[in-house]
Amino acid sequence: MLSPGGTRAPEAGPARKVVVTGGTRGIGREVVDRFAAAGDSVVSLSRSGAPVEGALSLACDVGEHAAVEEAMAQAVGELGGLDVLVVNAGIVRDNLMARMTAEEFTTVVQANLMGAFYPVRAGIRSLLRSTRGRVVFCSSTAALLGGVGQGNYAASKSGLIGLARTLARELARGKTTVNVIMPGLIDTDMGRDFPEKVRQEFLASVPLRRAGTVAEVASLITYLASDEARYITGAVIPVDGGVSMGV
Numbered sequence: 001m002l003s004p005g006g007t008r009a010p011e012a013g014p015a016r017k018v019v020v021t022g023g024t025r026g027i028g029r030e031v032v033d034r035f036a037a038a039g040d041s042v043v044s045l046s047r048s049g050a051p052v053e054g055a056l057s058l059a060c061d062v063g064e065h066a067a068v069e070e071a072m073a074q075a076v077g078e079l080g081g082l083d084v085l086v087v088n089a090g091i092v093r094d095n096l097m098a099r100m101t102a103e104e105f106t107t108v109v110q111a112n113l114m115g116a117f118y119p120v121r122a123g124i125r126s127l128l129r130s131t132r133g134r135v136v137f138c139s140s141t142a143a144l145l146g147g148v149g150q151g152n153y154a155a156s157k158s159g160l161i162g163l164a165r166t167l168a169r170e171l172a173r174g175k176t177t178v179n180v181i182m183p184g185l186i187d188t189d190m191g192r193d194f195p196e197k198v199r200q201e202f203l204a205s206v207p208l209r210r211a212g213t214v215a216e217v218a219s220l221i222t223y224l225a226s227d228e229a230r231y232i233t234g235a236v237i238p239v240d241g242g243v244s245m246g247v
């Protein structure tokens with residue numbers, strides 16, 4: 001069985017069994033690092049399966065059903081159960097709707113929305129057996145605001161909200177909480193990939209006038225996974241410098 005990462009504080013209880021999708025880079029990597037440093041046992045699923053210190057890193061495209069079933073079975077087997085599932089992996093393929101191909105649309109929906117459904121479906125029975133079950137979905141402010149060229153991405157990210165709220169109701173009896181975080185522009189490979197003009201225009205609309213950091217997003221995710229957050233479920237929480245305020 002997979003052994004926990006860093007040293008665990010005695011008051012923190014036994015190590016949690018954690019799966020993070022997209023744990024090799026960006027936000028997901030910071031989340032993996034934090035769980036591992038807290039002494040939890042962590043598995044990351046990503047296409048590359050690149051090594052992640054302190055975690056078991058499995059190669060798996062979250063948009064491929066059979067691959068996810070296989071990887072989740074291995075993850076849950078190695079962990080000896082599942083307490084926390086962080087659905088974080090995501091991609092963009094921006095294009096104006098007038099030009100967007102069906103392939104660009106379905107590729108993004110497959111990775112971001114089906115890539116949420118498959119791990120949840122594969123892990124749900126194990127989560128139901130956990131006494132401290134947590135699911136956190138990584139959506140985006142694009143889910144509420146839309147975004148020029150982001151019809152595919154916004155559709156996939158708003159789909160996560162309906163999925164999460166349904167799951168929150170279905171899992172509430174077992175005390176598993178299900179929440180959504182909505183980052184704005186965050187400084188990662190994905191966040192840096194936008195054309196500079198688009199980035200600057202977006203940042204001008206952010207009340208705090210800067211991009212967020214992976215640490216700022218990961219701390220919200222780990223808080224929602226913590227015991228302190230046990231009365232929060234079905235919530236959609238922005239971490240966006242105020243850009244979606246009032247929406």
Ligand code: NDP
Pocket residue numbers: 021022023024025026027028045046047048049050060061062063088089090091111115138139140141182183184185186187188189190191
């Ligand atoms: P990055 O591009 O930096 O990292 C994405 C991670 O997901 C990598 O580990 C990547 O690994 C993995 N991944 C991507 N596609 C797949 C796939 N099909 N199957 C398995 N793993 C996959 O992204 P961020 O850290 O910036 O984003 C994380 C989440 O936050 C995403 O859902 C994104 O939509 C969301 N978000 C990001 C924002 C930003 O500005 N950065 C803003 C709002 C939301 P590999 O390449 O090896 O597969």
